[in-house]
Amino acid sequence: KAGVTQTPRYLIKTRGQQVTLSCSPISGHRSVSWYQQTPGQGLQFLFEYFSETQRNKGNFPGRFSGRQFSNSRSEMNVSTLELGDSALYLCASSLGGGTGDHEQYFGPGTRLTVT
Amino acid sequence: GENVEQHPSTLSVQEGDSAVIKCTYSDSASNYFPWYKQELGKGPQLIIDIRSNVGEKKDQRIAVTLNKTAKHFSLHITETQPEDSAVYFCAARYNFNKFYFGSGTKLNVKP
Numbered sequence: 001k002a003g004v005t006q007t008p009r010y011l012i013k014t015r016g017q018q019v020t021l022s023c024s025p026i027s028g029h030r031s032v033s034w035y036q037q038t039p040g041q042g043l044q045f046l047f048e049y050f051s052e053t054q055r056n057k058g059n060f061p062g063r064f065s066g067r068q069f070s071n072s073r074s075e076m077n078v079s080t081l082e083l084g085d086s087a088l089y090l091c092a093s094s095l096g097g098g099t100g101d102h103e104q105y106f107g108p109g110t111r112l113t114v115t
Numbered sequence: 116g117e118n119v120e121q122h123p124s125t126l127s128v129q130e131g132d133s134a135v136i137k138c139t140y141s142d143s144a145s146n147y148f149p150w151y152k153q154e155l156g157k158g159p160q161l162i163i164d165i166r167s168n169v170g171e172k173k174d175q176r177i178a179v180t181l182n183k184t185a186k187h188f189s190l191h192i193t194e195t196q197p198e199d200s201a202v203y204f205c206a207a208r209y210n211f212n213k214f215y216f217g218s219g220t221k222l223n224v225k226p
Contacts, residue, residue: 042217050211055212102164104149
């Protein structure tokens with residue numbers, strides 16, 4: 001079974017621009033979560049989508065948004081990029097349905113550099 | 116919200132020795148605790164997990180213990196090998212799939 005895939009793997013953007021990152025979950029997984037990883041703040045939860053609905057949200061500004069499509073693929077968007085948004089953005093998928101479906105599997109991440 | 120603390124931040128052991136990483140969590144509602152291994156340039160890889168109704172779980176050289184009363188859980192790696200060198204993260208699940216992560220432990224296994 002194919003793992004979680006993320007595109008693009010690397011991205012360089014300029015302050016003020018916006019960016020869209022994509023995540024394809026493991027086949028059959030309906031939950032997709034996004035995380036930001038930086039050396040200073042570690043792994044921080046951005047949001048989770050399940051069946052096209054945002055189910056959980058972290059403490060990030062409204063510039064960070066996401067969506068999920070009917071095939072469970074997900075995108076996250078960051079508008080008005082700031083230098084501090086430079087990070088590794090990780091996507092994780094899980095079955096997400098019942099009480100026992102918590103195992104999350106991560107993709108390789110998208111390395112975003114804002115200049 | 117949840118707060119997960121992880122210690123130590125770095126750990127250096129000799130090949131063949133054991134390594135122990137400890138985490139504490141604050142929210143008693145957390146009921147699922149995974150551990151991840153992250154190698155350079157890769158995403159975190161799930162290596163073992165434990166649910167709140169279980170005190171210990173073992174998978175070959177890796178084991179995890181959970182003390183719900185004290186709100187702490189630990190990762191134990193026995194007979195360490197150089198390929199175990201990586202950054203290890205603990206996490207606690209809070210509300211569906213919202214996870215809080217520890218700050219990570221960089222494990223160095225010296226041959």
